[in-house]
Amino acid sequence: MHVHWRHIPAANNSYAALYAACEQAGYLLDAVNEPTGDITCYSLTSISERFYREEIADADCITVVGGPHASACYREVAEYADYVIVGEGEYTLPRLLASLEKGTEVPPGVATRAGYTPADHTVLLDAHPPFTRVKGYTEISRGCPFGCGYCQTPRLFGRCMRHRSIDEIAAATSRFRDVRFVTPNAFAYGSDGIHPRFDKVEKLLSRLKNRIYFGTFPGEVRPEFVTDTSLELVGRYCANTRLHFGAQSGSDRILREIRRGHTVADVHSALDLCREHGFTPVVDFIVGLPGESEEDEQATVDLVRAATRVGKAHVHCFIPLPGTPLADARPHPLLPETQKILGQLALKGKITGSWMEHEIRFFSRSSHL
Known part of the structure; x- marks a missing residue:
């Protein structure tokens, strides 16, 4: 066959x-x-x-x-x-x-x-290597306890985090100089996804002999997991000088409505900590989220500006994805002034993404069949 x-x-x-x-x-x-x-x-x-x-x-x-x-x-x-x-x-x-x-x-x-007939199993990551002859990124964790309204991850893989063991990760990556990871939140390795276990993160990083990129695409982090401890671990064991995390909105009201699970203050704290530890933050934003008011949109623009003063931002238009709570929602039209500001920041090399053509966002991402 x-x-x-x-x-x-x-x-x-x-x-x-x-x-x-x-x-x-x-x-x-x-x-x-x-x-x-x-x-x-x-x-x-x-x-x-x-x-x-x-x-x-x-x-x-x-x-x-x-x-x-x-x-x-x-x-x-x-x-x-x-x-x-x-x-x-x-x-x-x-x-x-x-x-x-x-x-x-x-x-x-x-x-x-x-x-x-629904599946009668949940995949144990250690039962399957992340790749063999066809090279891919090393998936270290799967599932997400957060229920962000726009995201398919917890609907595909569940809200209980599963982790590949350190032995299996080390074996899979042993032949390669550079290593990048697939995970919904790199700093959540070994934890329930809500309460970090940085001791387990350190055990993983200290075991690997590669040039490690941790907390960057395709294994970003959440802003509330950006702490002195997590950044010290990256500085000690990893090669990356950038840290990639998602803010999504500059409005606490919108963050609550989309069930994001963190606050705007968490984002500002992550930006400050990155600067203090010498990392360039790369921050994700979603514009045009359903239910946004002009004040919410302005708050997001202000947070984009704050992020680009110390780092860079990826800005994308909201797109409703099937199977998510926001599947039937529609993007909120951006104000002309917002489009102008984002365009100016893009010309300065401060932001990337597509806040007008949302499809570009998804051609660079993948999920398991």
Whole structure:
């Protein structure tokens, strides 16, 4: 049985993780640029989905589709794909491939036009290497206890954090000079995701012999986890001079409404601590959040300005994602003055992102099938 993986740049890390999981089960996912062979697998976001929908529907092979969009809209995707992986794929995808090879029943966690039975497992990260022949980032944690209204992560992976063991992380990264990590919050390693365990973070960092990049894309941190202790650890063990964290809004009211779980004061504290410890902060913002007033928008602009005085900012337009509490919301139009200020900061090299074309934000991100 010949199984292939449809090459989609934004899904490269998903490919690396699922190649490793399928290789363990005896299946090799060769990358292709069109559906071919017996089976072709796809991982789709809510932005990329429309570019591949017709291709999948017309494919002359069995199609298996996963990713954040397929997980959130599995009934819709099952109308044009043969099989839909809902949620995590490391265990479900090889199980589905085995059932197709043997002609047995569709396993739990897979949707078809005929219906869907929820998955009967949660992935243990140590049971699957983060990558093998296909190189990817090293995923050290999965799941998020926070329920940010715009985010698919806790809906895909749950709100209970799971961590890969230090032994497995060290083994996976031993062949490489530079190491970057996939995690919803690097400083939450080894913890419940709410109460940091910096002792465990230090055990991880001190064990690795690589040039470590920690707290940078694709493993950013939360502002309330930026402390003297966490920054001292990065300074002692890591190579990065930047720290990437999310502020999202400059309005405490909006932060409460989107269930962000931190305050504007936490962001200011993180900015001050980065400056004191010699790190350049890189701060994420979402503009056009639903329910914003002019005062809320101005507060966000003010916080963007504060961030760019000591570092840089990534600014993006809100986009409603299926499966999230804000799925049915619409972006709030930006004031002309806001657009002007953001444009001026961009010309000065202080901010990046896309506050007018929200789709750009999602072509550089990936989630596991």
